[in-house]
Amino acid sequence: MEHGIPDTPNGVQQLMSEHLQALSRLVAGGLADPAAAPAPAAAPAAKAPPDIRIRYHHGLEAIGAAIDEALADAGKEILTAQPDGPRPGPVLDEALESVRRQIAGGIAMRTLYQHTTRFDEATKNYVRTVSDYGVQVRTLAEFFDRMIIVDESVAFISANETRTNAIAIREPAIVRFLKDIFERSWDRANPFPFVSTHATRAAEQVIPSLRNSISKLLVSGYPDKQIARRLGISERSLQGHIAAMKQELGAHTRIQFGYELGRNETTLIL
Template structure:
């Protein structure tokens, strides 16, 4: 039997019947293939309702396709009408939202970033949260931060700042910490790698767009995203260690141990001294010195052997204390 569904292939029998009918100008006796009837390629003879004659394909196509073309035209008209209606609503939506504050704003270049930061921080009334990775900060950055922070603290704004442990050996940063902590700011340090983050009154946050933090930043005002970032900061804060005495050149043994563990865990992961130093904000020489001391302690003769010993000996799971050496 012929398949008369749309898109189906015409059977060879129907083609032979149609060809035979064209040659004789009518169909021979016998049943007519269903696909020929469905496609309108045959029609009853006027003088004999029992017989059929072939119809030219272009005439049959017009008869069969005309309803489909009319239906498609109606749908295209409906599509254009709907698009025009949505376009009107889009204009209303855009006009209404235009006066609202954007949830995300991309800031490009130091001028734009510093300007937006200054405006947000100056408007900060209750709490300023900052996370500053990468070790000690530049003198110019510290000077700008000190002026801004002292102004905030003077009007009663609470300030909490999170650094990596390595700032405890960076005198310019320690001098800055000394002044703001005397004005009731809180500063803590953490070994783990984290991203730069500034949050003002838990209403607006600033995060970097790329590893080069000076090229672009994202100003975030979406309440859900700012809340997520603030809670991430709070989790890190709970695990961090307070800078109790910025005047002391010595770091608590727990800080040194924390740094050492992080370095050794990175060694097990196969990271290089340079990569570890960059993440922790310390010199490559200091990282190498920590690795050297632990290698001697465990009797390791190579980097690969050290990674194996650290992974299999339980050294990082136990509490061996600080292996002296390194900054």
């Protein structure tokens, strides 16, 4: 053995084993040379916080809770668009107390319905009551999907066709865009009337606008089911309007009717 290093294979192995054991004890005790120690594992990257400007809500209960929370924080104005014609009486009755509280708190409210609500007694009674509170209500033949905008800070829109999912939008640019759509529709809408209480008189007021929309949608190629949904009427009611329109134009078939509608559209453009 020279300089304390054993000159036999067993002696070398024993010395290496002792050195490895000593190094292990130093590392375990935190005394190892930092330069010699392996670099610590990188900490896992923190997940980015969810973007609260666009948030999905799944299910009617979750949607209702999110809307109620937003309405509770309202301080200036609530805008609502309610398509698809009349709403069930119990739904309207349940909404009355909420509307009364909001108006009593100094919140301005405007609501858009479709013309077909003028034929529904439950909706007329509801609108008459909320109008006494100070809510403004107007109607259109058709407009965009269901929407609620609170204080120009959050907008709720449907996220699927059945409206069982919704999106809460807090991105200012998008909320401003949606509010502009509402305002343009509001400017084109007609105040909900209370002078005429009979369906026949209400029909005189809204049928021309309704049939004008039917004409434009037919010329654009929309199928009957989509037209009925957009106008908030049943397919049976739509067929009744189409039959009356065919008679007015002197058309005997659907093809002839489409030709006459298209020709009338061209004449109006020219």
